[in-house]
Amino acid sequence: MFIHLLAGSLVFFIFGKAFDLEITRTFLVAGAFWGIVPDPISYVLSWAVKFNKWAHTHRDNFSHSVFMPIIVLVLAIILDSKTAIAASIAMLTHPFLDLSGIGWGVKLFYPLSKKTYKMFYNGRILTVWNQEEVDAEAGKFGDDDWVKNIYFKPNIVGASEWLSLAGFLLLVAVH
Numbered sequence: 285m286f287i288h289l290l291a292g293s294l295v296f297f298i299f300g301k302a303f304d305l306e307i308t309r310t311f312l313v314a315g316a317f318w319g320i321v322p323d324p325i326s327y328v329l330s331w332a333v334k335f336n337k338w339a340h341t342h343r344d345n346f347s348h349s350v351f352m353p354i355i356v357l358v359l360a361i362i363l364d365s366k367t368a369i370a371a372s373i374a375m376l377t378h379p380f381l382d383l384s385g386i387g388w389g390v391k392l393f394y395p396l397s398k399k400t401y402k403m404f405y406n407g408r409i410l411t412v413w414n415q416e417e418v419d420a421e422a423g424k425f426g427d428d429d430w431v432k433n434i435y436f437k438p439n440i441v442g443a444s445e446w447l448s449l450a451g452f453l454l455l456v457a458v459h
């Protein structure tokens with residue numbers, strides 16, 4: 285979750301440096317917004333906010349598809365806005381981070397393919413699941429207390445999440 289804020293703001297930071305744009309706090313926060321926006325969009329599209337082991341179902345729609353940032357990019361080309369290209373890239377970091385982060389992966393090519401892609405799971409580099417397999421996996425290995433267990437107990441994923449939040453806040457604070 286927090287890693288999306290850091291990734292989005294970093295994309296804007298690098299983009300700003302590369303194109304000599306003024307890197308302000310608003311600019312960096314805008315980057316963080318584009319990094320995390322697939323999540324609120326997916327909650328709106330699925331109309332299901334679940335903090336139990338079925339939390340992954342929020343990703344089962346267009347919001348986490350690689351085609352979403354492509355739409356933003358097409359709009360960017362029409363509107364001829366440099367920042368919109370950065371927004372598209374920031375947005376694209378989201379499904380790719382969700383490939384290997386918390387949960388069971390993402391439907392990268394929705395709606396063309398409804399397969400769920402998951403990286404680095406059970407010793408395999410890439411796992412491709414259909415919906416029944418994802419649901420079976422979540423039913424068997426899902427954690428109804430994942431918010432507490434990931435964010436409030438010592439573990440690597442939780443630590444990288446809090447470090448990402450700290451990194452994002454620091455990046456904004458120094459600008």
Ligand SMILES: [Zn+2]
Binds near residue numbers: 323343348378382
């Ligand atoms: Zn997500």
